Structure formats: structure tokens, C-alpha cells
Amino acid sequence: MPRTLWLLVIGMAVNVTGSSFLWPLNTIYIHDHLGKSLSVAGFVLMLNSGATVIGNLFGGALFDKIGGYKSVLLGIGISLFSLIGLTFWHGWPTYVVFLTIAGFGAGIVFPSMFAMAGSVWKEGGRKAFNAMYVAQNLGVAVGAALGGFVASYSFQLIFLANTLMYVIFLLIAVLGYRKINTISISQSSILKENAGVKNHTKLYALLILCIGYLLCWVGYVQWQTTIAAFTQELNITLKQYSFLWTVNGALIVLGQPLVNIFVKRIKSLKTQINIGIVIFIGSFALTAGAKEFPIFLTAMIILTIGEMFIWPAVPTVANDLAPKGREGFYQGIVNSTATGGRMIGPLLGGVLVDVYGTSMLFSVLIILLVVSIFTTIIYDRKIKEKKQLAHAS
Numbered sequence: 001m002p003r004t005l006w007l008l009v010i011g012m013a014v015n016v017t018g019s020s021f022l023w024p025l026n027t028i029y030i031h032d033h034l035g036k037s038l039s040v041a042g043f044v045l046m047l048n049s050g051a052t053v054i055g056n057l058f059g060g061a062l063f064d065k066i067g068g069y070k071s072v073l074l075g076i077g078i079s080l081f082s083l084i085g086l087t088f089w090h091g092w093p094t095y096v097v098f099l100t101i102a103g104f105g106a107g108i109v110f111p112s113m114f115a116m117a118g119s120v121w122k123e124g125g126r127k128a129f130n131a132m133y134v135a136q137n138l139g140v141a142v143g144a145a146l147g148g149f150v151a152s153y154s155f156q157l158i159f160l161a162n163t164l165m166y167v168i169f170l171l172i173a174v175l176g177y178r179k180i181n182t183i184s185i186s187q188s189s190i191l192k193e194n195a196g197v198k199n200h201t202k203l204y205a206l207l208i209l210c211i212g213y214l215l216c217w218v219g220y221v222q223w224q225t226t227i228a229a230f231t232q233e234l235n236i237t238l239k240q241y242s243f244l245w246t247v248n249g250a251l252i253v254l255g256q257p258l259v260n261i262f263v264k265r266i267k268s269l270k271t272q273i274n275i276g277i278v279i280f281i282g283s284f285a286l287t288a289g290a291k292e293f294p295i296f297l298t299a300m301i302i303l304t305i306g307e308m309f310i311w312p313a314v315p316t317v318a319n320d321l322a323p324k325g326r327e328g329f330y331q332g333i334v335n336s337t338a339t340g341g342r343m344i345g346p347l348l349g350g351v352l353v354d355v356y357g358t359s360m361l362f363s364v365l366i367i368l369l370v371v372s373i374f375t376t377i378i379y380d381r382k383i384k385e386k387k388q389l390a391h392a393s
Contacts, residue, residue: 206318
């Protein structure tokens with residue numbers, strides 16, 4: 001890999017390590033330390049995700065106008081402002097305000113980092129993005145492990161540690177990214193892109209598939225929200241809960257080659273996605289009856305295996321369905337769907353637990369995942385029918 005890509009990979013790892021100090025513990029902090037209900041915690045995290053979406057859109061447009069270097073610095077600056085604020089004022093409601101601003105700042109950083117990665121190693125193709133993906137998961141593993149350890153002493157130190165990681169990220173960006181040449185990638189709105197999509201059958205197929213993808217994310221995000229609070233009620237320590245995310249990140253980094261060997265034997269992406277969803281269902285069925293840490297650990301390992309089947313497959317399907325020149329639009333739909341699941345999930349889960357209890361939550365999640373199997377099975381039915389008609393004629 002080029003030296004500049006290594007700098008981007010290191011920066012991404014530091015960035016995600018910093019944010020991973022906090023995000024697995026948000027619900028625990030809001031629920032246990034600020035004394036708010038899980039419904040309120042879900043709403044706060046929805047605000048954070050919504051701000052991240054806006055930041056993504058703003059960051060993409062900024063990359064076109066002022067380049068990746070300045071865009072990244074702006075995003076880091078906004079994030080640092082919010083994290084310094086959280087370090088000193090992390091009560092209610094200032095926590096909500098600063099957490100939302102942090103989401104906006106982080107949202108600006110990510111599209112510019114990925115755009116720069118693509119521009120500095122064009123001949124590497126997907127390898128550049130795979131390197132960034134591995135860096136993200138390494139950051140999740142390290143940050144979650146350190147976050148639980150630090151939080152067990154003081155949540156105050158969590159905010160300070162997160163701030164210090166962003167200071168390091170700022171230094172890496174200032175010293176390493178200034179000379180990175182980025183070629184502007186023209187951005188256009190979804191409406192403009194949609195106007196140019198002629199094969200609506202494939203677009204509708206992707207939208208049907210993404211319904212199931214959204215439902216999978218609604219379930220997955222419960223591990224960061226309602227299940228996080230559930231573990232605290234069972235007297236599982238913050239160190240142990242954070243270790244679950246360390247296992248998640250480490251398993252993705254180390255286990256991907258083994259999963260790839262198995263995936264190569266699967267004939268279709270549809271089958272691969274549905275295998276992942278069935279694994280998800282097994283994880284939630286096990287979690288529903290979990291009372292002790294080893295069971296949660298086993299359920300997390302199962303969940304992570306399912307994640308490695310589903311998350312890479314859906315963007316691949318989108319790429320296969322996309323008409324030439326519309327790949328970005330189709331990938332945008334996939335990314336928006338994932339963010340939508342992260343926005344809806346915490347609020348839905350919080351309301352279900354507050355009103356009906358955790359048993360109802362797991363029942364609903366399993367039903368939603370069964371629905372996602374159905375949408376995955378039928379998403380390309382119209383495409384197959386068109387092909388059959390074309391052959392018949």
C-alpha cells in the first residue's frame with residue numbers, strides 16, 4: 001500500500017478507537033447515570049445518528065468544493081469542540097446537545113477519508129476500502145476494550161480519553177494529509193441520480209432487499225442500546241460488556257479469511273444473506289434467555305459470524321444491480337438504509353422494553369428477521385420474470 005494510504009488507515013483506526021470509547025456505553029450512561037428511560041436513550045441516539053447522516057451529506061459536498069484535507073480538519077474540529085464540551089458538561093440536557101454535535105462532526109470526516117483512500121490508490125481497487133474497513137474494526141476492538149476498562153473507574157475519564165484520541169487524530173491529519181491530492185468526485189443528489197436510472201426493476205429489487213437489510217440493522221443495534229442496559233441489570237460489569245465489542249472487532253479482523261473460504265462455496269449472494277439472517281436469529285434466541293456473561297459472549301460471537309455474512313453481501317448485490325454510472329446512487333441507498341436502522345432501532349427497542357419488557361423485544365426482533373428472510377427471497381423475482389420473458393420471445 002502507498003505511504004499516504006497507511007496514514008489514512010492509521011488515522012481511521014485512531015478516529016474509530018476514540019469514538020469506540022463512548023458509543024457502546026451511551027445507553028448505559030443515559031439510563032444508569034443520567035436516570036433516563038430506555039425510550040429517551042433511544043431518542044438521543046436517534047438524534048446522534050440523524051446528525052451523522054447530515055454530516056455525511058455535508059462532508060461529501062465539502063470534499064468536492066474544498067478537498068479532503070480541509071474537510072477532515074473541519075470534521076475533527078467540530079468533533080473536538082463537542083468532546084471538550086462533554087468532558088466538562090456531561091449532565092442533562094447538555095449531553096444530548098454535545099453528542100448530537102459529535103455525530104455531525106464524525107459524519108463530515110468519514111466520506112472524505114474514504115474518498116481520499118480511493119484517490120491515493122486507484123490501482124488497488126477495493127483493497128484500499130478493505131484496508132479502511134479493517135482499520136475501523138481494529139478501532140472498535142481496541143476502543144471498546146479500553147472504554148470499558150476506563151469507565152469502570154470513571155465515566156469522566158471516558159470523555160477525556162475520547163478527546164485525547166481526537167487530538168492525536170488531528171495531529172496525524174495536519175502532519176500527514178496536507179499533501180494528499182484528491183480528485184473531486186462529482187456529487188449529485190439522489191433525485192438527480194434517480195432521474196437517470198432507467199432500469200427501475202433493478203432499483204425496486206434493491207429497495208425490497210434493503211427493507212430486510214434495515215430490519216437486520218434494527219436488531220443489530222440493540223446490542224449497543226437495550227441489550228447494553230439489560231446486561232447492567234444482570235450485574236455484568238462495564239469491562240465485560242465492552243469486551244463483547246472487543247471480541248466483535250477482533251473476530252471480524254481475524255476471522256474474515258475463514259468466512260471467505262466458506263462463502264466461496266455458497267452459490268448465490270441471496271443464500272449468503274439468508275444464512276447470515278438465520279445466524280442472527282440464533283444469536284437473539286440465545287440472548288433472550290441469557291443471564292450470565294458466557295452466554296452473552298457466545299451470542300456475540302454468533303452475531304458477529306452472521307454480520308460477516310450479511311454486511312459485505314448487500315453492497316455487493318447493489319453493485320451487481322446498479323446500471324453503469326449509477327453505482328454510487330445504489331450504494332447510497334444501502335448506506336442510507338443501514339443508517340435508518342441505526343436511527344429507528346434504539347427508539348423502537350427502548351419503547352418495547354419500557355412498555356412490554358425484554359421478552360417482547362426479542363420476540364419482535366426474531367419476527368422482523370423472519371420478515372427480512374422473506375424480502376431477501378423475493379427481491380429479484382421481477383428481474384427473473386423479465387429474463388424469462390426475454391428468452392421466450
